[in-house]
Amino acid sequence: MDLTYTAAEEDFRRELRAWLAAHIPDEWTRPGFWESLGDDESFRVRRDWERDKALAGFAGIEWPTEFGGRGGTPGMKAIYDEETVRAHAPRTVNPLGLAFLAPTVMAIGTDAQKKEIVGPLLRNEVIWCQGFSEPGAGSDLAALSTRGVRDGDDFVVNGQKVWTTNAVHGDKIFTLVRTEPGSQRHRGISMLLIDMHQDGVDARPLKQMSGASEFGEVFFDDARVPASDVLGEIGDGWRTAMLLLSFERGASGIGQYTEFRRQYDEIVEVARRLGRDTDPVVRGRLARVLTELECLRLHAMHVLTQVEQGRDLGFEASMTKLQWSETFQDLWEVYDDILGEDATLDALSTPGGDLDLRPLHAQSMWSRSVTIWGGSSQVQRTITAERVLGLPR
Amino acid sequence: MFFALTDDQREFGTAVTTYLAERFDLEAVRGVVEDAAGDGHPAALWKAAGEQGWLAVTVPEEHDGLGLGLVEAQVIARALGAGVAPGPWRGTVLAAEAIRLAGSPEQQAAWLPRLASGAAVGAFSLRAGRTAVEYAAVADVIVVRDGDGLVLVERGAFTAEPVGSYDGTTRLATVTVDGPGEALPGAGAATVADLTARATVLVASDLAGVAREAITRTVAYDREREQFGVPVGSFQAIKHALADLHVGVTMAEHAVLYAAHTVDTGAEGADLAVAVAKAKASDAALAATAAMIQYHGGIGYTWEHEAHLFYKRAKRLAGQFGDADAQRARIAELTIG
Numbered sequence: 001m002d003l004t005y006t007a008a009e010e011d012f013r014r015e016l017r018a019w020l021a022a023h024i025p026d027e028w029t030r031p032g033f034w035e036s037l038g039d040d041e042s043f044r045v046r047r048d049w050e051r052d053k054a055l056a057g058f059a060g061i062e063w064p065t066e067f068g069g070r071g072g073t074p075g076m077k078a079i080y081d082e083e084t085v086r087a088h089a090p091r092t093v094n095p096l097g098l099a100f101l102a103p104t105v106m107a108i109g110t111d112a113q114k115k116e117i118v119g120p121l122l123r124n125e126v127i128w129c130q131g132f133s134e135p136g137a138g139s140d141l142a143a144l145s146t147r148g149v150r151d152g153d154d155f156v157v158n159g160q161k162v163w164t165t166n167a168v169h170g171d172k173i174f175t176l177v178r179t180e181p182g183s184q185r186h187r188g189i190s191m192l193l194i195d196m197h198q199d200g201v202d203a204r205p206l207k208q209m210s211g212a213s214e215f216g217e218v219f220f221d222d223a224r225v226p227a228s229d230v231l232g233e234i235g236d237g238w239r240t241a242m243l244l245l246s247f248e249r250g251a252s253g254i255g256q257y258t259e260f261r262r263q264y265d266e267i268v269e270v271a272r273r274l275g276r277d278t279d280p281v282v283r284g285r286l287a288r289v290l291t292e293l294e295c296l297r298l299h300a301m302h303v304l305t306q307v308e309q310g311r312d313l314g315f316e317a318s319m320t321k322l323q324w325s326e327t328f329q330d331l332w333e334v335y336d337d338i339l340g341e342d343a344t345l346d347a348l349s350t351p352g353g354d355l356d357l358r359p360l361h362a363q364s365m366w367s368r369s370v371t372i373w374g375g376s377s378q379v380q381r382t383i384t385a386e387r388v389l390g391l392p393r
Numbered sequence: 394m395f396f397a398l399t400d401d402q403r404e405f406g407t408a409v410t411t412y413l414a415e416r417f418d419l420e421a422v423r424g425v426v427e428d429a430a431g432d433g434h435p436a437a438l439w440k441a442a443g444e445q446g447w448l449a450v451t452v453p454e455e456h457d458g459l460g461l462g463l464v465e466a467q468v469i470a471r472a473l474g475a476g477v478a479p480g481p482w483r484g485t486v487l488a489a490e491a492i493r494l495a496g497s498p499e500q501q502a503a504w505l506p507r508l509a510s511g512a513a514v515g516a517f518s519l520r521a522g523r524t525a526v527e528y529a530a531v532a533d534v535i536v537v538r539d540g541d542g543l544v545l546v547e548r549g550a551f552t553a554e555p556v557g558s559y560d561g562t563t564r565l566a567t568v569t570v571d572g573p574g575e576a577l578p579g580a581g582a583a584t585v586a587d588l589t590a591r592a593t594v595l596v597a598s599d600l601a602g603v604a605r606e607a608i609t610r611t612v613a614y615d616r617e618r619e620q621f622g623v624p625v626g627s628f629q630a631i632k633h634a635l636a637d638l639h640v641g642v643t644m645a646e647h648a649v650l651y652a653a654h655t656v657d658t659g660a661e662g663a664d665l666a667v668a669v670a671k672a673k674a675s676d677a678a679l680a681a682t683a684a685m686i687q688y689h690g691g692i693g694y695t696w697e698h699e700a701h702l703f704y705k706r707a708k709r710l711a712g713q714f715g716d717a718d719a720q721r722a723r724i725a726e727l728t729i730g
Contacts, residue, residue, distance in 0.1 A: 001464060001654050002395040075394055268729050277729055280722075287672075287721035290728050294669045295644035298651050301396040308394060319640050378633065385632035389612050389639055392627040 003301065009075045013083060019056055020087035023049070029088040031266075032359035039205075039213050043169050046090040051124045053089075059122045060102070067106055068119040074307045078300070081255025085262075096165060097121045097128030101174050101231075104244040108232055117193075129196070129203075131161040131175030131218060132241070138163075139379050141176070142185045142238070146220060148177040148192060155179060155192060155227055157200070157220040163373065167203040167216025170196050174244075175220075176237050189237035191244075193229040200224060210365035248317055248374065253300025256324050260293055260331060263363065267335045270360070273350040276338050285334045292327040299323055315387040318380040325370040326377060332367040335360060398468065398650070405450070405465055409472035412441055417478065419699050425479045426561030426702065433479050433564035434514070434531045442482055443511025447473075452489050456505035462657040463591055467598035467649055474602025474710075477702045479562045481514050481528035483599070487592050488515025491536040491543055494587060495579035500545060504534060518568065519589055519714075525565035529553035535568060536577070543580035543588075546570050560709035562702060590656050590667045593714040597667075597674035598649045600710050604642045604674070604681040607703045608635065611685045618690075631688055638681050645670070645677040665727050672720035678707040 005013070027033055034042050053059060062077040063069025070076070092098060098121070105117045120126045137144040146159025157177055164173070173194050180188025196203060200223030205213035232240035268286065271277040299320060306313055336343045339357070348355045371377040385391045398406075417438050425433055442448050450466045452458020459465075466486060473482060489508040492500055507513035516532035518524060529535060530553040535546045550572025558565050577584075612635060615626030625631060652670035655663035682704040686693040693700045711717070 001397075001399075003654070005394060078394075264728070271729075283725035283729060284718065284721050286729060287724035290724055291648075291669050291672050291721070292644070294665070295648055295673060298396070298647035299644065301394060301651075302647055304394050305396045309397075319643060322637075322640050323644065381633040381636035382629065384636035384639060385626075389608075389635055390616065391612060391632050391635065392616060392624045 005075050005079060006073070009073060009079055012072065012076045013079045016058055016080060016083050017087070019053075019058060020083060020089060023052065023056075024087055024089060028090065032356060034090065035212075035359060035362055042090075043093055043166075047093045047124045047127070047169075049090055050092060050094070054122045054124070060098075060118075063102070063106065063118070067102075067114060068122050074304055077252075078254045078304050081252045082258045085255045085258040093166065093169070094121060094124055094127055096130040096174075097126075100130065100244045100247055101128050103247040104231060104240065107243065108240065113193075113231065126171045127166060127169050129164050129166055129170035129173040129218070131164060131173045131194070133163045134160060135162055139376055141241070144176055144178060144189070146175070146177050147181070148179040148190065148225070149181070150179070150227065151224075153227055154224045155190075157192065157194065157223040157225060159220050161218040161220075162206070164203070164216050164218050165214060167218050168205050168213070170203060170218075172196055173201075173218060174231060176241055179237075180235055186238040188235055189241075190234045191231045191237040191240045192225050193231060194220075194223060194225045198223060208365075209368065210362055212362070245375075246317070248321075253296060253303060253320060253324060256328075257293060257297040257300055260296070260324075260328055264290060264293060264331060266360070267331065267338065270335065270355065271338045273352050273355060274338065274348070282334075282338055285337070289327065289331045289334055292323070292330065296323050296327055315383055318375070318383040318388070321375060322377060322380050322384070328370055329367040332364040336364055396647075396651070398464070402465055402468055405447075406468040406472045408445060409447060409469055410475065412445065413472070413476035413478060416441065417476065419477070419702070422477050422479060422562060422702060423699075429561075432531050433561070434481060434528060435479065438478065438480050439511055439514075442480065443509075447482060448485055448489075448511050449509035451486060451493070452505050452509040453493065456493075456501060456509060458489075458505065458509045463594055463653040464650065464657055467594055467653040470595045470598035471602035471605075471646075471649070474599030474706070475606040477562045477603065477606075477699075477706050479564070481516065481531060483592075483595050484517045484527045484532065485511075485513075485515035486595070487517035487588065488532075488534060488536045490591055491517065491577060491580075491584075491588055492545065495543055495577035495581075495584045496545070497578050500575065500577065504545075507533075516568075517588075517592065519585065519592065524567065525556050525558070526553070526568050528564055529566040529568045530555050530564065537568065537570065537574075538585060539574075539576070541580070541582040541585060543577040543584065544570075544574035545577055546572070546574040550574060558709065560705040562706050563709055587656075589714060590652075590663060593667050593671050594649060594652050594656060596710050596713045597645070597652065597671045600674040600678035600707060601642065601645045601649050603703050603707050603710070604638075604645060604678040607678075607681040607685040607700075607707075608638050608642060610699070611635065611681075611688050615688055625688070625690075634684060635688070638677070638684055641673070641677045642681060645673040648673045665724065668715075668720040668723040668727070671715060672717045672724065675711040675717040675720070679711050682707040 060069030061072045061080045065071040102118050105113050134144050148155035148157045173196055175192050175194050176189055177192050179190040200221050202219040203216050206215045206217055207213050276282050447469050449458040450461050454460040485508050492504050508515050513533040514531050516526050516529045516535040518526045519538045533548050537544055552569045553566035555566045618625050648670040652666040655666040685700045692698050
């Protein structure tokens with residue numbers, strides 16, 4: 001058992017911490033700051049800041065240097081996740097590109113794709129969207145019906161994608177398209193890399209229950225994409241998609257723990273100001289969530305160990321997703337219940353002064369989404385039961 | 394970062410699991426459980442525990458032990474829990490830990506080699522007064538709490554009165570000290586707290602083993618058992634429940650391993666880690682063993698089936714050294730104030 005990081009990893013932590021301290025204005029750490037900017041301005045500020053961070057060498061931490069990465073260790077990536085949360089660094093504007101597309105391109109992309117996609121992505125010169133879900137294909141992704149018809153050197157694409165993160169800010173979208181007419185289910189699909197800045201692509205914001213519009217829908221109306229802009233083989237898009245999704249292996253759990261643990265303290269502070277922190281029922285419920293949060297941290301350490309040992313975690317990613325998303329949701333349910341009949345108010349007067357609840361409500365609302373996107377909890381339980389426990393399909 | 398067992402550490406568990414599977418399976422456990430007049434302390438199993446080093450694990454090498462830590466001890470505890478194994482292993486290990494941590498050199502020399510080899514049986518109680526102590530009736534020496542101190546009482550200086558308990562895999566007796574005891578000179582509030590942490594981790598580990606085995610056996614049964622023309626394990630209601638239990642037990646395993654490590658190293662946060670481990674392991678074992686009954690259907694409620702052995706052991710141990718609610722009260726103190 002060795003729960004420490006190496007000296008080189010700790011050096012990296014100090015270097016990163018210093019850079020973050022010098023490049024994050026105090027006001028960014030104020031609760032509600034990003035919400036107050038509005039979606040568009042928040043996106044712009046974060047996009048530029050993240051580019052500067054990449055230019056300073058703090059992006060693609062564990063990616064090979066030949067692709068513009070830092071060539072660091074999995075431990076450095078865990079430290080990066082932890083320190084950026086600790087420093088209140090803004091959320092990435094290119095989450096799907098960073099987490100999914102880039103590793104897939106590095107694994108199976110052509111040399112030209114590796115060169116053209118990874119570097120610009122790291123510097124936020126291209127914001128990538130993921131075009132998977134459709135109105136008729138959510139959990140059942142293989143039911144997708146967006147189709148691409150070959151026309152000379154191009155595919156002409158028609159259909160609709162939905163729940164697309166950053167849809168209105170996107171430059172390109174990696175999209176699952178049925179390129180074989182009449183094909184069924186997992187066959188005949190290709191992953192096409194479609195330019196969103198064309199007349200045939202219309203991205204519209206989708207207002208969420210929180211009031212924010214981080215998601216959107218994307219309509220393809222005779223959109224064109226060169227047939228060479230395919231990731232993996234034409235007709236083999238399902239396999240590409242499965243490889244792509246396998247990169248969500250939960251190694252960012254240490255960052256998630258750091259964030260949720262801070263939120264736990266914020267919620268404890270709300271309870272204290274409302275005089276609810278001595279209520280044994282509230283204390284018991286908070287302790288129950290804290291127990292799960294600590295387990296999340298330990299699970300992240302387990303995952304990091306497995307990655308460092310070169311082991312394939314396989315379907316264990318479903319367990320990771322269940323543990324973090326269900327715990328995060330439980331945490332914010334406790335928050336709502338601490339407020340009781342005041343749960344929906346924008347602000348509360350307390351002996352310690354007024355308490356603006358809107359930034360906290362935003363997290364509470366967001367917690368409803370995390371057990372749906374990226375594979376719903378129900379899908380994850382089915383995967384765990386069938387693929388890990390071996391129960392019959 | 395290496396948060397895992399080494400191959401050598403894992404081997405301890407494999408050795409116990411293999412022995413139990415080959416030489417002391419559930420039929421043997423049932424034999425002990427159903428022998429109400431017996432002492433619940435099968436000689437063959439005890440001999441193996443002594444010969445294979447299960448008792449010597451935390452005893453220093455100078456006293457004929459293996460000189461290892463709580464991480465290794467919890468590996469053994471987990472395997473014993475998975476096998477719902479009877480016998481005074483935990484009491485003996487904890488009595489030895491008390492003597493190792495607080496005993497005089499003479500007390501250590503007198504007792505540690507004998508406890509490590511199984512020549513002497515130990516028992517251990519942190520609760521004052523007339524309280525049920527595991528395997529006190531077969532113990533050669535009992536370490537009991539006396540205020541902030543610990544007292545070593547040899548056979549002959551205490552009376553153990555067996556008490557009935559529906560968990561037949563653990564025999565209990567009330568203890569009355571009616572002769573002279575010897576104080577452990579190094580004992581104080583800190584030692585008592587340290588021993589409480591060690592005892593709590595070993596119980597949590599046994600519970601994690603019980604929980605894992607309950608799920609494994611239930612999955613195996615539900616893959617085969619057919620109703621409505623299909624295996625019942627193909628029903629989503631059962632799949633999702635078992636998936637949640639699998640996640641919960643996996644988290645409990647992480648938490649117990651981490652708690653053992655923090656106690657071994659005296660790391661900051663050991664208090665919280667131990668409380669988290671016990672809270673999680675208690676909940677996981679109670680849920681998994683209840684599910685074991687439910688997802689076996691009617692057969693799971695019978696005496697003939699093994700589910701009740703796991704369920705009853707979980708019921709007994711979930712409350713030992715503080716149940717999940719008590720642990721959560723501690724967690725609240727540590728994180729809310």
